Amino acid sequence: METLFRRIEQKTDNLIDSREPIAQKVMEEMKQFWDVSDQYRKFGYLHKRGYLFYGPHGSGKTSIVQQIVQFVIQNDGVIFTVDDPHALIWGLREYRSIEPDRKTVCIFEDIDTIVEKREKEGALLQLIDGETQIDNILYLATTNYPEKLDKRILSRPRRFDRVLKVEMPSAVTRQAYFDAKLTPTNGTNIDEWVEATEGFSFGAMAELVINVKCLGIPYEIAIADLKHRQEKKPSSDEFSRGCLGFRDR
Missing domain, CATH: 3.40.50.300 (P-loop containing nucleotide triphosphate hydrolases)
Structure with missing residues (x-):
């Protein structure tokens, strides 16, 4: 008999209370x-x-x-x-x-x-x-x-x-996201992160946390790269040079 339903486990990083x-x-x-x-x-x-x-x-x-x-x-x-x-x-x-x-x-x-x-x-x-x-x-x-x-x-x-x-994450939502992921220690200014990520998607905010906190990439470089990718469609020259990750600084 064909199986119509199967149980799946809820695996996601989207369970943060967005406060929206x-x-x-x-x-x-x-x-x-x-x-x-x-x-x-x-x-x-x-x-x-x-x-x-x-x-x-x-x-x-x-x-x-x-x-x-x-x-x-x-x-x-x-x-x-x-x-x-x-x-x-x-x-x-x-x-x-x-x-x-x-x-x-x-x-x-x-x-x-x-x-x-x-x-x-x-x-x-x-x-x-x-x-x-x-x-x-x-x-x-x-x-x-x-x-x-x-x-x-x-x-x-x-x-x-x-x-x-559903609009892009508001300041309230971004605050909730970073409050859940970060602690205001080791020089992390959560208010600065909230302000700098206006217009960011959830994926972009996750990428910022991963780059800075997991991979050790300096915050200034990580945020600048994400803003560049969000605000500007990469040119064919950037594609050919493989410049879709972090730009030379």
Whole structure:
């Protein structure tokens, strides 16, 4: 028999509390959602809800999703990560026959890549708003390219009820990140790191910590290199000279 589901361990460095209002707001809304199932049924609606997070690479969408995953698991819920809506349709029916009331969240990371194939897009629409809908469930999706999504997914309520833009990490988020990774010892000025990394992605902040604290590269060189790579697309000459790492200084 084909295996539709397999247990995976949560291995990520994105479980830092970002202190971003969007993450806290969504988790508060989720608490309310799980508490009002009777109200949905009273008015004749399926108890389901969808969130779509969009924003540029490295803005923190995955970090928000991972915080939500941790929140759901801590509240005895179940998470499904999805790349094939066809398999999920059948699997969720079987799962719901065993766990009819358990808190359940399905995650579609990079949903634009999932719906590139027409048959998968059709299965997804059937799952979230068609004949194969499942009751008592919440859907989360992320994308870097909302412009690639059909309006049937992006704009129609009751498919993704909340469409939320995730900006690049704010000063509050960068402070939380560096507070979790660094200690203000050995000359580390966390406030300076926060100010210098405006516009940085989570990946760039991680690279800065690794370069300075793990590899021993001087902070001034590491931060200058990351800013150079972020602000300027490398020229063909830089590619040919292999200057995509640290520049000669």
